[in-house]
Amino acid sequence: MEQTQVKELRTTPLHALHCELGARLVAFAGYEMPVQFAGVMEEHLWTRRRAGLFDVSHMGPCFLSLADSSLSGEAAHQAISAQIEKLVPSSISSLSPGQARLTVLLNENGGILDDLIVTRPFDDELQGTLYLVVNGAMKHEDWALFERTLSPHVSLQQVDDRALMALQGPKAAEALGGVLPGCGTLNFMQGRRLIWRGQEVWCSRCGYTGEDGFEVLVPAEVASDFARVLLADERVRPVGLGARDSLRLEAGLCLYGQDLDPRRTPVEADLAWVIQKSRRVAADFPGADRILEELVSGPRLKRVGIEVTDKAPARQGTEIQLNDESIGMVTSGGFSPCLERPIAMGYVRSEFAIPGTEIDLIVRGRPRAGRICTLPFVQPNYQR
Template identity: 50%
Template sequence: MHEDDEIPIETATLPLDAWHRAKGGRMVAFAGYWMPIQYDGIMAEHLWTRENAGLFDVSHMGQLALSGEGVAKALETLVPGDISALKPGRMRYSLLLNDEGGVLDDLMITNEGDQFGIVVNGAVKWDDIAHLREHLPDDITLNHNEDYGLLALQGPKAVTALARLVPEAADLVFMQAMPATWNGHAIAISRSGYTGEDGFEISLPNDALESFADALCAMEEVKPIGLGARDSLRLEAGLPLYGHDLDESIDPVEADLAFAISKRRREEGGFPGAARILGHLADGSPRKRVGLVIDGKLPVREGAKLFDGNTEIGVVTSGGFAPSVGAPIAMGYVPTGLSEPGTAVAAEVRGKRVACTVTAMPFIPHRYVRKQGA
């Protein structure tokens, strides 16, 4: 083999690989792992999650722990969120930025008391780890918790199901987290997710994953759900997918994620690409991520070009049929001047133009539990 030849990278297996296959999961390669794309069918799994509780294996995600003196301030040199103000047991969505303000990854940061937990996307976790190690001070310790897997239980009946195993989980509200124990295992639970529904993410040791998943799936409310429905659920919820709707060329304002830039950070700056990002906040960005409702039944997929008349104006970054909406939807980037809801544009599909209308996101309302009794 010539030294410049690429060495093929073998697709890895998750701790629950055999469990998924035994449940009838159809496995595909995703983010470097074999993962179930569906069990009973994407449409059925999507609707089940919206009405009941779906169990997702997201153990391909990177679970990192950062500790050391000044860790919050050190993180603020890499992300635009106010990490110093994050209280123990609270979590925040944030963005890892390059020097130009482009998005290297989107991630969740949790103040766990004695350390900060970070969950990063599986496809770029090794790049993220390298970036953090390179840019954080030497006295900050970074641990990659490869001995822990991650399950997501999503849907309106998720709290009923999980509370049977860990009763105190029902006390959490959206974007809160807590340590817990289950069958003698130390686990961590957050009330969060990627579907727009109420739900939880549960981090637990790899050797406890199967028994915990079995305990949940023995309940009538819970079924295992694959990647296909995870994608259609997050699309309906207007949530971006890194590597598709976000990449290094896109900044948070363009991505319609300005909420992730905390007030103090807007005033003080000090994060990568601050000049570009704060300029876009003040003066508007040249383009914006928008939702698109498609006229007709033909799905518009990622990569489809968008037009205003005969002028090419942008591109679709995610798209497909939305089971809860009952129609095809998409998201993509258009010039800010064409980003107002109600604006008519067109997508090119197989050489033909398909009429689309810019719409506000999410496509269906989020159902997060933000306070007790809500």
């Protein structure tokens, strides 16, 4: 069994609680994080049936705002949106107050530097600010990119010293509603600032499991109290990063660094839907030439789902063959607790990205049968 080096790692405000709950801890994105509590399979199924509480404080929540601006309301939102739109192909300017959107940071070639969620605050006095959550493993690079690229009149506030918790599952809304009543006003992909015991919390109805649920940013001082209140609800149990990965894979959601990286464009990643029409027309985002060309002519590679018809899981890095010819690579693969069989996603040459195409997965040198399929594997349960 591999030993995990735990020196020099950051801990989250919930670390002591994880230890108390008997978590198995591993190094992840520079933090010591719980990979499991009761067991990956059990936590996964509990999240699909009730509600799982995840500590995702390793991620990179931050605020971008206009420094010393005389602008307010819609004009302030337009000004801050114009800044982040230098780096993302999504329309941020068209977000309504309280609306959140998935987008990607792009390099000059249209390659994906990270994926993130951008929320326009609901409150009037917060217009001109955007709430962003970037990936934990990429946050330092992303924040350096913001400092380098955005106007000196934009200020970046990193708030990764707070706790970010996700409550996910069909019982999440009922469980959180009893603790943070304001969350009930949110639909899927909406967020707003709320107050809990006199403290400012940011609550978004989104997640990384395919279930209804919320992500809540809580000050470090009250993080443990907030988690304990949720865990006192018998419908809520703690869930680790192991089940978070199997849940997101069933939901067909990408993991940055595996399914997305700087070589892949949003078109190849089957995320062209993040590019709203107004941005396609304006063609004013990094790598627009390549991306717009791919939208017309089709990309060379495309991200697809893979049903593994054999029993052996096909993990990240597994070669995909068709008639003994290499046509692509698995980028995420594992076992689906809900379907009770292995599932995977990966990139194949576009001409083979057709659901139903029978392929071979080369697992430890041996071909194992699989089939290209559409994503997700498990239908989402979002509350729109």
